[in-house]
Amino acid sequence: xxxxxxxxxxxxxxxxxxxxxLPGLARRIADLGFDAIELPLENSGDLDHAETAAVLRETGxxxxxxxxxxxxxxxxxxxxxxxxxTQAYLRECIDLAAAVGSPAVCxxxxxxxxxxxxxxxxQRQATYAEWRENLAPVADHAVERGVVLGIEPLNRYETxxxxxxxxxLTGLGPLLGQGxxxxxxxxxxxxxxxxxxxxxxxxxxxxxxLQVCGNDRGAPGHDQTDWVAIVAALDEIGYSGALNxxxxxxxxxxxxxxxxxxxxxxDSPDALASDGLAFLRSLTAESPPRGPETDL
Numbered sequence: 001x002x003x004x005x006x007x008x009x010x011x012x013x014x015x016x017x018x019x020x021x022l023p024g025l026a027r028r029i030a031d032l033g034f035d036a037i038e039l040p041l042e043n044s045g046d047l048d049h050a051e052t053a054a055v056l057r058e059t060g061x062x063x064x065x066x067x068x069x070x071x072x073x074x075x076x077x078x079x080x081x082x083x084x085x086t087q088a089y090l091r092e093c094i095d096l097a098a099a100v101g102s103p104a105v106c107x108x109x110x111x112x113x114x115x116x117x118x119x120x121x122x123q124r125q126a127t128y129a130e131w132r133e134n135l136a137p138v139a140d141h142a143v144e145r146g147v148v149l150g151i152e153p154l155n156r157y158e159t160x161x162x163x164x165x166x167x168x169l170t171g172l173g174p175l176l177g178q179g180x181x182x183x184x185x186x187x188x189x190x191x192x193x194x195x196x197x198x199x200x201x202x203x204x205x206x207x208x209x210l211q212v213c214g215n216d217r218g219a220p221g222h223d224q225t226d227w228v229a230i231v232a233a234l235d236e237i238g239y240s241g242a243l244n245x246x247x248x249x250x251x252x253x254x255x256x257x258x259x260x261x262x263x264x265x266x267d268s269p270d271a272l273a274s275d276g277l278a279f280l281r282s283l284t285a286e287s288p289p290r291g292p293e294t295d296l
Contacts, residue, residue, distance in 0.1 A: 002235050005062050006280050007036025007244040009211070013269045015248075015255040016042040019051050026059045032274050036062040038211075038244045039102070041093050042070065049099035056100055064209065064242055065097040066183075067107035074111050075134040076127050076161065083134050090138045090149075098145040103241075105142070106150035106183035106209045108159060109135065110171075113258060116160040127161065128171040135175060143179035150183030150209040155191040157260075163192045165199045169206070181208035185246060186225055190215045197226065197233035204237050211246040212280070218247060218265035219272045221279025231283060243284075245276045 010017045010025045017025070017040050029037050037059075041047055056063050073086045093105045110131050119127060135149075142149050151172060153162045162168050168182055182203045189196040200207065214223035221227070248259045249269055255261070266272035 001231070001284060002238070002240050004234075004240060004284065005035035005242040006277060006284075007038055007062065007064060007242045008032075008034050008273050008276070009038035009040060009066070009244060009246045011038075011040055011246065011248050011255060012273050013249055016040070016046055018046045019048050022047065022052060023055050023058075026055045026061060028270070029273070030059040030061055032270065033277060034061065034273075036064060036242045036244060038064045038066055038246065039096075039100075040066045040068055041096055042068045044089065044092055047096060049096060052096070053100050062242065063097075063100045063102045064244055065093055065100070065102040065105045067093045067105060067109065069108050069111065069113045071112055074115070075109065076111055076131050077117075078111075087134065087138050091141050094138070094142050094145050094147050094149075097147045102147070104148040104150045104181070104183070104208045106152055106211075108152045108154045108162070109138075109149060110151070110161055111159060113154065113158050116157075119160065124161075128173075131161075131171060132173060132175055135172075135180070139175055139179040141179075147179075148208050149180045151180060152183040152185060152211075153188055153192065154185075155188045163188075165193065165202045169202070176206050181206045183207075183209040183211070185211040185213075186220070186230065187211075187213050187215065187217055187246075190225060197229040200230065200233040200239075201237060207237060207239050207241075209241055210234070210239065210243055212243050213245060213247050213276070214265075216265065217259070217261065219276035219279065220245060221276060221283070227279075227283055243280055245273060245280075247272055247276075 074082050097105045193199040212220045248261045250256045250261045
């Protein structure tokens with residue numbers, strides 16, 4: 001079994017992540033026993049590169065940067081101003097990742113989350129072509145900075161463009177391997193794929209990041225997900241990246257509505273994180289080392 005760092009997204013506790021709340025959250029995550037931290041950059045300027053790097057040095061947590069496709073962020077069927085602004089935002093995410101040592105920047109980097117529209121087969125292919133054209137310069141920036149973009153398929157209620165691994169592979173086409181890979185989330189896999197483990201095997205060498213949670217969006221473990229099959233598929237494709245818990249607090253109105261979190265998913269955010277970590281430790285049957293040392 002391949003050892004993997006186990007991490008958690010700060011969205012479990014708070015949103016947005018800023019220089020003000022990062023130190024306390026990072027210390028809490030380290031104290032709970034995690035190896036890694038998932039850092040969402042929601043707004044430009046929320047995280048200073050040097051201050052974030054200092055917190056990571058202090059806590060020893062391996063960083064993984066994710067982005068958020070908030071209203072107005074679109075790379076397809078959008079105004080030139082929206083596309084340009086989205087590209088600039090994604091470059092900021094890449095620059096943060098490069099500065100703090102995150103190997104990838106992951107998220108649904110194609111359209112605003114929650115934006116859905118009907119497309120014919122021809123319209124879908126044309127939209128994929130537009131997506132590639134507008135993502136390409138961002139991918140070039142990622143290559144220059146030594147970072148990979150991990151594109152995340154979402155469920156049908158959050159997007160109508162990229163729901164499955166097959167669609168992501170088709171839509172990205174020649175960009176794959178050129179600063180672009182796939183980021184998968186077991187929550188979305190559970191909804192859209194007939195077989196989550198098979199979808200992971202289909203992603204294969206292109207998988208650069210994996211987020212994990214229960215099928216109800218709560219802690220991984222004791223849910224309907226076939227976790228043993230998922231880990232076996234990850235071993236089969238040689239994935240050695242992190243398993244990062246992504247869930248959300250219901251106490252933040254904006255993020256709760258965006259993620260459709262209408263009820264508490266655990267007794268507390270700490271309970272969700274610690275229960276999920278305990279399950280992942282038992283699933284992997286060993287405590288993987290922290291991420292590689294990074295000269296920050």
